[in-house]
Amino acid sequence: TSFGFKTIPEETKESLVKNVFDSVASSYDLMNDATSFGVHRLWKDTFVSTLKPGRKGPLRCIDVAGGTGDIALRILDHARETYADRETSVEVVDINAQMLNEGFTRFKKTMYHNTPQVSFHEANAQELPASQFKSDTYDLYTIAFGIRNCTSIPAVLKEAHRVLKPGATFACLEFSKVNNPLLSTLYDQYSFSVIPLLGTILAGDRDSYQYLVESIRKFPTQPDFAQMIRDAGFSTGPNVDGGAWTDLWGGIASIHTGVKL
Ligand code: SAM
Numbered sequence: 001t002s003f004g005f006k007t008i009p010e011e012t013k014e015s016l017v018k019n020v021f022d023s024v025a026s027s028y029d030l031m032n033d034a035t036s037f038g039v040h041r042l043w044k045d046t047f048v049s050t051l052k053p054g055r056k057g058p059l060r061c062i063d064v065a066g067g068t069g070d071i072a073l074r075i076l077d078h079a080r081e082t083y084a085d086r087e088t089s090v091e092v093v094d095i096n097a098q099m100l101n102e103g104f105t106r107f108k109k110t111m112y113h114n115t116p117q118v119s120f121h122e123a124n125a126q127e128l129p130a131s132q133f134k135s136d137t138y139d140l141y142t143i144a145f146g147i148r149n150c151t152s153i154p155a156v157l158k159e160a161h162r163v164l165k166p167g168a169t170f171a172c173l174e175f176s177k178v179n180n181p182l183l184s185t186l187y188d189q190y191s192f193s194v195i196p197l198l199g200t201i202l203a204g205d206r207d208s209y210q211y212l213v214e215s216i217r218k219f220p221t222q223p224d225f226a227q228m229i230r231d232a233g234f235s236t237g238p239n240v241d242g243g244a245w246t247d248l249w250g251g252i253a254s255i256h257t258g259v260k261l
Contacts, residue, residue: 017149020094020208021067025098027203029068032076034202035195035209039143043248047173047255048074054167054259058087059139062163064156065124065146066092069175070104071116086117086119093121093128118180126155128163136164144173148219157232164260165178170234171261174225176247176254183250189217222247222254232256 021028032040048071053059057079063072072090079085094100100120112118125131125146141160150156160170178184191213200211220228226236226244236244236258246255 014151015260016046020149021096022098025068025096025102026100027205028099029070031209032054033198034152034198041139041247043173043253044070044074044144046170047071047142048078048250050141050255050259051075051141051142051169053169055139057083057085058089061090061140061142062093062133062138063067063090064093064141064143064160065100065149066090066120066142066144067096067103067108067146071142071144072103072118073110073112074260076141077115081121081130085152086159089117089119091119091121091133093123093125093133095122095124096124101119107253113172125150125159126152128159130162133159133163136165136166139168140164141168141170142172147172148174153220153225153228154232155233157229161199161233161260166260168260170229170258172225172229172256173253174219174256176219176251177221177246178247178251179251183252187252222251222256225256229258233261235261 043182059079061072061075064067066072069092072092075090079088091095092100092103094103100122104120107113107118121132123142125135143156143160147156148154150253157170164170178187185256194212196206196210200206203209220224220244229236229244236256244256
């Protein structure tokens with residue numbers, strides 16, 4: 001790349017991604033806070049509170065690439081606090097058992113532990129086992145900071161479309177493209193120097209965090225990603241800002257939604 005890092009061949013991506021998250025699982029939550037100054041929490045709050053699932057709860061949700069359960073916890077808290085809903089459920093799906101394990105341990109301290117409201121499943125977003133994740137089943141599919149780690153975005157979208165009920169919502173929170181040139185330069189400086197350094201200091205693992213930064217740069221732009229969502233059979237937008245997506249912090253991250261046609 002222009003930053004002098006090795007580019008990762010696509011065929012090795014899946015095993016590499018698995019290793020990256022094996023290696024960062026225990027420090028993942030700490031690193032998220034350190035690298036984003038806690039901003040990922042605000043984005044996740046915004047993401048969950050602005051979701052419009054298309055029907056009233058209780059909802060059956062699937063949170064894919066759900067990692068340590070950040071989104072699942074917010075969905076359940078939001079349902080309970082806003083609608084006094086204790087029946088909405090979230091199935092957390094991730095390819096990495098160690099991330100799920102961190103999530104499971106964390107949920108032990110919550111009121112949702114040992115209830116039908118949350119469960120953890122090891123599976124690949126690109127090929128959710130059809131016997132376990134049946135077609136036309138979920139009211140809401142979420143994926144946060146996960147889709148860019150997948151080898152095939154169309155395969156993920158196809159599976160999302162399959163498991164959702166007609167009229168149900170797909171919602172994705174992901175790092176995106178910064179449009180403002182000045183912000184973009186500052187952000188590049190920060191991500192390519194500070195984040196790998198923080199990775200070294202806090203997690204003892206520079207390469208994994210370098211990979212994460214690189215994967216952000218390779219992700220499609222907002223209009224291209226919106227088109228991919230439409231190509232998978234969803235209608236997109238208008239979102240809160242009237243477009244097919246909502247930029248957060250000038251496009252450092254963005255929220256894309258689609259409704260299954
Ligand atoms: N959604 C969580 C959050 O927002 O905190 C976790 C995000 S973490 C950056 C990305 C997650 O994607 C990791 O837990 C990783 O194991 C998972 N992942 C990567 N590739 C995947 C795939 N093909 N299928 C399912 N999960 C995957």
